[in-house]
Amino acid sequence: MDDIHTFYLVALFAGLLICLMSGFPVAFVLGGVSLLLAGVGILFQHFDASFLAAIPQRIYAAMTNDVLLAVPLFVFMGAMLERSGIASELLDGIGRLFGKRRGGLGFAITLVGALLAASTGIVGATVTTMALLSLPVMLKWGYSPRLAAGSICAAGTLGQIIPPSLVLVLLADTISSAYQKAQLAQGNFSPDTVSISDLFAGAIVPGLLMVVVFLTYQVLLTFFRPDTCPPPPETEVEEMKISIKSLLIRLVPPLALILGVLGSILGGVATPTESASIGAAGAVLLAGFGSEHRKHANTALLFLAAAVFLKQLVFGNVEVPILAERISVAIPVLVFLGYFLVALLRVFKTGAISSTAVETVRLSSMVFMILIGAAMLSLVFRGFGGDEAVQHLISNVPGGPYAALAVVLAVMFLLGFILDFIEIIFVIVPTIAPVLLMSGIDPIWLAILISLNLQTSFLTPPFGFALFYFRSAAPPDISTRNIYLGVMPFIGLQILVLIIVAFIPSISTWLPYALR
Template identity: 50%
Template sequence: MIEFLPLLLFVGAVVVLLMGYSVAFSLAGTGLLFAAIGAMTGHFDSVFLEAVPNRIFSVMNNETLIAVPLFVFMGVMLEKSRIAEELLDTMAALFGSMRGGLGISVTLVGMLLAASTGIVGATVVTMGLLSLPTMLKRGYDPAVATGTICASGTLGQIIPPSIVLVLLGDVISNAYQQSQIDQGIFSPETVTVGDLFLGALIPGLLLVAAYIAYMVFVAITRPQAVPAIPEEELNQITNLWLRALKALVPPVVLIGLVLGSILGGFATPTEAASVGAVGAIGLAVMRRAFNLKTLNEVMRSTTQVSSMVFIILVGASIFSLVFRGYGGDDLVRDFLHDLPGGVVGAMAIVMLIVFLLGFFLDFIEITFVVVPIVAPILLSMGLDPVWLGVMLAINLQTSFLTPPFGFALFYLRGVAPAHVSTTQIYKGVVPFILIQLLVLGLLAWQTGLATWLPELVYG
């Protein structure tokens, strides 16, 4: 019975979550309850609970995680300054003369917003409010329109600088060090957030290219589903290329400064995030959208999101310590090592579990609860840490799209018109799920897609 306590702990946490309680307090409360039961029955070593204060202090003292509120501030400020709206209008005009042009413009703007905000919910809601009514008005098939918006909105999971990659980078780095210690290797070598940013760049761009290719395919095979904007309407737009430059250059320059400073080794992710936050304020000032009311709204949103992330991290830390106290990490290690197929079978099972958990849990909970348990084991089996991090990020992105519980579907359902059915939204995302699984399979086959760029830049 004792050996099944870690499994009961995990199941208990899931049950409490499904009852509707807060994630952070569900994890911490379940962990503390099982620790108390174990302490009273003599099956739990209290030394693990004594490590909680040190774990919480190390979380709050982690310089890498300071990048999270700064990136959130940057994204929310760009959202409030209506840059997304101007980008959509301009890109739609640029590509509107061709069938599927609106879909292509939504994909490209989704990519830029992903690199600017890194927040899936904010991107999907913004794109849904701004582009969905326009696409439907132009005669787009509702399934194609909603699928494009959901898929483009989830690019924030993989296109750097992504908050998902920041959090995963920190967890994977710790897991890599733990795996080295478990193997008796004491090396100063580590994995950085910059490594993960570089590793995710090519797969992220591959996804964008695949989305655009699908839109071109639809335009060829079902032209009535993705009509072009009437030519007489496009002729009414003056100075299009000048407008395009004004809309595109500022956010692209900001993204280039943030990413370039990280990838070039000139700044840490935290320092680059501060540059992004200040740059976002500068863009808002240029657009005359910066005032005390806007600043107040942005700071409130940033505080709410950041508080949620860190309180979940604290709850997950307590849960993980109790899980390890019951020998849960040994149980998982034995299970993965005993699977047929070796490291391939272990990786396949982990990816399946993460995919299924993505239906019910946000990426933050999965990153802080599941990844610290399985990552050291997989890394000790010889997997590349950067490749593992990118695979997990794309996997989570896919689960965000998958019916019936994909988070992106709920976000869009909340802002979509009533005449757009949930079935149409589900139908629309299916081709994009297949595209992501194809890219995931390609990345599993050709690991160099994730590892080549970091090795080229950092050696």
């Protein structure tokens, strides 16, 4: 690569960094800086304008991408569940179960964070809700402010690795494109693909491992630092009791929804987009009937499960008259629709449907605008010879492809201090992933390592989103310094899990390949 193209690449990334730090919207920074540098390059005949002709094709490809249809549906599901009161019910139930033990509130927060991660996956909603509900009790009982802050923030980030995660949905599209590009470059003209279900399956065990590591750390604190996590006062122990029936009423609805969404994807019963639709409908049911009428939501979900069971497992293997099959499936579907319409009317009256729709449109449009801006950046970056520069840099890292992977993950970790995970997925991953995949690295393993790495970006100061959400909900007497120090051990635990998965790839790969 000649010096003039190196100058343009340096100017491109310097311009991006300066504009991003200024607070200007990310999507317009990516597209605007790229087009500005491309225009300068065309003016001085240093850039081939034909690269820009592919921008409409990239935008149309994003519009017609079936995988990305799951994004607004999962966002709607999470936003609606946030308004359903599921989080407060889970915190109350599991908090009563573990709260009477030393460190019990910390255990409850981690477990609730895992359940909310598998149902909502929205970091802001999880962190804010748990901070508002649990933090006052933890401080009242004498928990260390640092431990309380770290536990709540870390539990909120579990939604970025435990499926259905927005990180995994976006990574599935990016990694699949990079994998196909790598195979085509190697002469394979019938390339394999990587699906959302592959990444969901690959993330289950690492996600559970993350939960176990968090819980183990908190158990060790009860032995070595008991003063940081005392048991509740004796006057409140009696109030912590809860019956099995009451606990099941709180746990069954979200667990049923989680199993329905993930089970249908991993079992091949439905596509990720179809499963996200089921999840969105289930979230409307749970929000519409509320805790006092939760049995109606459970009944509706049972009828929907019966319809899926009859269609996929019974009539898929047994020959019956077509009329009998349609009637048998239609009856439970009609019952489900009746319950669903009642729930929809209820959430419409409360205003939850409009606020959820606005939140869904806002977040989804942000994702797609960043995707379009990243597509422009990718074309301009390629036009200035950036692909060859990245390939040259990675191939020259001493130690081979795995050393290059370690360097890339380290750079991503540092970028997480200043960049959002969406920007890293759409800008950084398409640039480096094809080069790594051409060296023989497993695409599912690479995607899970990247998602684990991106999870830390929610905790790393100064721009970790979980820290901002916690700060907005925490009382003023918890200093920002205590919040930063509180999350440091959990950042170390996340890096520990990342290292374990890096050295034992089968943790993330055995389940996806077993389900194929």
